[in-house]
Amino acid sequence: MNEHYLDTEFQRADELIAKDLIEESKSVLNSILEEDPNYGKAHNHLGWIAKVKENDPVTAENHYKHALASVPDYGATYLNYAYLLSEQKRYYDLEQILQKAENVADVSKNSLAREWAYMYEDTKQYEKAIEKYKEYALTLYDSPLLEKAKEAILRCRQKLEILNL
Template sequence: MNSQQVEIYLEAENDVINKNYVEAFRKYESILFDEPGNAATHNSLGWIYKTQMDDYANAENHYKAAINGDPSYPHSYLNYMILLMDLERYNDIQALAKRASEVEAVDKSWIQHRLGLVEELQLQFDKAINFYEKAILFSLNDEKIKGYKEDIARCEEKRELLSKHSSHK
């Protein structure tokens, strides 16, 4: 992005913070007119489509365009995984997580946590716990580690409940 596009992008980000999504949308579109492969802009538009319009198809298209435009831009992977989680497309999350794990700036503990959630939602509690433990290993944030430990405890409780209810069939 040139300096004018950076300025427009930052103004659009500020518009998002101020919930002025229409103006942000217009600014993002103007950037893509000049630079159609801009990853940050596609990511931001994907976020608007998902969170403000529940338009998952357009959100997905923008997240994919962001990743294709700049595979090293980390935020697109994270937002795309959240979208895939909402759509319960667990196999797609696992494939994207593998790709995202190779990107230097992507938070590896967050990826492991997301994979743990996928397993937990599929009632695969031992696998979920394994991912949550990996998330702890990759994290340097004490608050996140505390949360991951809570995830493990929740899975242990659910595993016990599942065992209890499975034996009463």
């Protein structure tokens, strides 16, 4: 099959996910991988489905690893994998993924800053967390999200204050 066909099928799978037609989307994504086992975007989407819809982090991680190996410039995979690693509190692996993501043009920079901030806060590196929350906040245009970022900065400052009591 040609690449244009696979790209069209991938778009269809993406639209099925948007409509919450998960089984149909999985079928299309698996068909894509039968044609081209290295179609990384399909691996990313199957990873997302495994994690978010099926609560299967092992399958999700395998798909994310395939996706990163196949299309290292596809930004969505880095963030999806980061969410999984963050949830599992696997900070060493998370830091490695976030560092790699820094050099990928397609990665959402505000989401990346937010993920760094979460990791730093979780690992009690509050000064670094504050800087990343600020970086994140300055990219926002949505007032509720901006308020949440401000709250996160204040929360980290309070934690620092408690540490220094």
